[in-house]
Amino acid sequence: MKWNRIDLRKKEHRPPVGAPVALMIRPKDTRAAMAYRNGYDAGTFELEGGKLWLRHSSGVSDPACMNKRCDIWWCPLPEFDGF
Numbered sequence: 001m002k003w004n005r006i007d008l009r010k011k012e013h014r015p016p017v018g019a020p021v022a023l024m025i026r027p028k029d030t031r032a033a034m035a036y037r038n039g040y041d042a043g044t045f046e047l048e049g050g051k052l053w054l055r056h057s058s059g060v061s062d063p064a065c066m067n068k069r070c071d072i073w074w075c076p077l078p079e080f081d082g083f
Contacts, residue, residue, distance in 0.1 A: 006072040008052065008064055015074050017047045023056065024073040025066070036070050042077060 003024060007013035015021045023041045043056030045063070054061045066072060 001075045003073040003075050006063065006067060006074055008067060014052070015045050015076070017045055017052075020044055020077040020079065021074045022077050023054075026071040026073075028069055028071060031069075036066065 001022075004013065006015070020042065021044065023043060025036055025039060025041060027036050027038055037058075041056045041058065043054055046053050046055055052063055054063045054066070063072065
């Protein structure tokens, strides 16, 4: 697994839409740490109305807003059927 830093300006630097991804989220400062937890998460990126949204275990987030306050790294997860 190779971790890629998210860059929303270029399509080749962001995860494919609808594919499951693992996320590593690191807040940039203490103020961001109050809003975003430091750690790992799993989710998918969805495109709605021309805007990219992140659906993950904590809900739905705006990755553009998160990227200003956090360093976000992603790697693809293999498809699975569940438990």
